[in-house]
Amino acid sequence: MCKVRVASPLRPHLGGQKEVELQGETxxxxxxxxxxxxxxxxxxxxxERGSLRPFINIFVNDEDxxxxxxxxxxxxxxxxxKVFPAIAGGCRRRSLLRSPRAGNYPNGACDGKSDRx
Amino acid sequence: MEPVMVSLTEYDKxxxxxxxxxxxxGEEGQRRLKASRVFLAGAGGLGSPVSVYLAxxxxxxxxICDSDRxxxxxxxxxxxxxxxxxxxxxxxxxxxxLQRLNPTIAITTCHDxxxxxxxxxxxxxxxxxxxCLDNFETRxxxxxxxxxxxxxxxxxxxxxxxxxVTFLHPxxxxxxxxxFPEEPPKAVFPVVGAxxxxxxxIQAMEVLKFLTTVGTNLKGRLLVFDGEEMTFDLLTVxxxxxxxxxxxx
Numbered sequence: 001m002c003k004v005r006v007a008s009p010l011r012p013h014l015g016g017q018k019e020v021e022l023q024g025e026t027x028x029x030x031x032x033x034x035x036x037x038x039x040x041x042x043x044x045x046x047x048e049r050g051s052l053r054p055f056i057n058i059f060v061n062d063e064d065x066x067x068x069x070x071x072x073x074x075x076x077x078x079x080x081x082k083v084f085p086a087i088a089g090g091c092r093r094r095s096l097l098r099s100p101r102a103g104n105y106p107n108g109a110c111d112g113k114s115d116r117x
Numbered sequence: 118m119e120p121v122m123v124s125l126t127e128y129d130k131x132x133x134x135x136x137x138x139x140x141x142x143g144e145e146g147q148r149r150l151k152a153s154r155v156f157l158a159g160a161g162g163l164g165s166p167v168s169v170y171l172a173x174x175x176x177x178x179x180x181i182c183d184s185d186r187x188x189x190x191x192x193x194x195x196x197x198x199x200x201x202x203x204x205x206x207x208x209x210x211x212x213x214x215l216q217r218l219n220p221t222i223a224i225t226t227c228h229d230x231x232x233x234x235x236x237x238x239x240x241x242x243x244x245x246x247x248x249c250l251d252n253f254e255t256r257x258x259x260x261x262x263x264x265x266x267x268x269x270x271x272x273x274x275x276x277x278x279x280x281x282v283t284f285l286h287p288x289x290x291x292x293x294x295x296x297f298p299e300e301p302p303k304a305v306f307p308v309v310g311a312x313x314x315x316x317x318x319i320q321a322m323e324v325l326k327f328l329t330t331v332g333t334n335l336k337g338r339l340l341v342f343d344g345e346e347m348t349f350d351l352l353t354v355x356x357x358x359x360x361x362x363x364x365x366x
Contacts, residue, residue: 008279008345018346054299062352064296082350084341086297087276087306088253 002030002075007084013040028071055086121148133175146329153328154178156240159249160211162194163273166317172215178223183207184230194310231255236262248272253300260293264363273320277307278344280316284323284334291356292363
């Protein structure tokens, strides 16, 4: 069993939960189990080709898996897999309303206003 | 470490007395602050606490860039601005607030939108850059400028009650694109003022430590806080040799 902690923007997909415990011997296996339990995460975490989106950072404990064995990084009892997407803030242009990616993000698309954090 | 040539007035020595008591800070640290120039990208939620704490600490010159005007919906977090100044350029409003807090420092402003074509002339050659932005598009412009000039960049961002801060100074540290290779989807984000307040105070602390040479910066470490649970993660971040922005360093 591995603990999985997700950052605030992802929590609506987990019914508001911040942490869950899942089976899996690698980061990829745990993430697949996470998606099996919470299918709404599929499009958020992975692109159409099945690759982890570059703005999703996965840490095993305090280390980015990109600097370990990627999604093949082994996890075990006592490890915490952290799913932290890049957080940016607002948006600046009305054209964002037409962004095909905007709909994948919690809370919907941009309202067209610049709203600096 | 070279001595700084500016001198402190009696006013300075009294005004900054309490912070000069910090071990390693003293009059030399205060002279360093007085001789320093900081560029702030953004005068919003993060820019408010960052600029306030740098101004009252006596940083010699703040250069603030923001291309927006203040709106009513900004006022839950952007305490540089006020009801009386709604519709004003944020830079103008910021300067008025900051100059009132500390009339002895220099504040210059610019309300052009930061882009690759003007970043050189707008940012110039400060001692350090602070990312108080709301979008990765402009962050990557600043990141490339930081990498090419060797000027350190303090990154901050928030979402809801969460936030993150790191100190970027390649090749000693990763650059922003090493950590976040691609921008997240653009979206309206929730925010309560205390989140940028917390992130911005940490950013200001990083700047003050760098300028005074006191303490240790968040190099190679990404501080992520979750205000809902009040947890703080200190994550290890490293350079990516394939990074298009800093990989050639």
